[in-house]
Amino acid sequence: MAKRHVVMSLLLVLAFSLGAVSMPPEEGKSGNTVFRVTVDMVQLNVAVTDNKGNYITGLRPLEFAIAEDGIAQKIATFGEENEMPRSLAEYAREEKNPKVAQSYVPNNTGLVNDVAPRGFLDDESRRASSLMGASIFILFDTSNYMYRGFVFAQDAISEFVRTLDHPDRVAFYSYSRDFSRASLLSSDRSQVLHGVRSTVAGDDAALYNALLMTLKDAAQFSGRKVVVAFSNGPDNASMVAPEDVRELAQSEGIPIYMISTQEARLDPVSTAVFERMTATTGGKVYFAKNWKDQEKAFTSIREDLAHLYSLSYYPQPNPNRGWRTITVKLVGENVKKYRIRTRSGYRPKTIRVVGQMASTP
Secondary structure, rough: OHHHHHHHHHHHHHHHHHOOOOOOOOOOOOOOOOEEOOOOOEEEEEEEOOOOOOOOEOOHHHHHEEEEOOOOOOOOEHHHHOOOOOOOOOOOOOOOOOOEEOOOOOOOOOOOOOOOOOOOOOOOHHHHHHHOOOOOEEEEEOHHHOOOOOOOOOHHHHHHHHHOOOOEEEEEEOOOOEEEEEEEEEHOOOOHHHHHHOOOEEEOOOOOEEEEEEHHHHHHOOOOEEEEEOOOOOOOOOOOOOHHHHHHHHHHHHOOOEEEEHHHHHHHHHOOOOOOOOHHHHOEEEOOHHHHHHHHHHHHHHHHHHHHHHHHOOOOOOOOOOOOEEEEEOOOOOOOOOEEEEEEEEEOOEEEOOOOOOOOO
């Protein structure tokens, strides 16, 4: 027995001295390393509109069909607008007819100050965030691209924050070459507004770096999460590729809304990146000519957040360990004419488990 352990030890020392030896993966294994794919509940924010862009409300769970890589999925929970998502077992088979939504009137009364230190939410608030409202992360460009329109952009963001519905929690970040968490996620609007007003102009723009860090912060919270980014120009300082940002947002189920200026649209590369990043995550992009268009863009985003459906499902068995495509369709002759906007897919998380060599007694 002792001799066997000595031999094994010598072999291990020899292996480390020669370096790692690559072995072709076999059924998710590489030597003693096992790669396991884990997927919990997949959450979707779904916007339904008619051909004029009006939001359609009053749809029932049975009128939605979800597929992942062509595999039909069973909806686990369903919610409309800011109502608490409910399981289908709890969802009454009430007769509802789809209708065009009325103009949204924000309910910004009854604000509750966040008492958690430094703006973080306590455990109870984290659980509540998955049941009502949304966690909204605002990212503001303070680079030298913003010199001329800095104050107007601050005004537009401040108005957006004031008019959000009260269940929503807001974080405010800013970026130039550096990244600043000016106000952490909180339901205290005054704290967020102070963060907006305290920003100062910087230098180069590292948009994709900032977006990646914002998404990682947002992913720590449960419930509905969105990122609203205000960018006045192309990225000229990031170390992160926009494709990496887009894939993380898709995998975490976080829509990205982009507001940019007409100047940014003059750069065809940035325009294409912004359009693709927002479309594939379920968000929208706006190119504003002036400060009035900026305010209209923020109003449109607020309307969008107020009229989303929340759907979730537990994925059926799927051998695909890579990118999984999600499709959402409406079922029924009277609703097929409407349009769906949601994220296009996700990549399941892969956990690396290193196996241990078992010894025989």
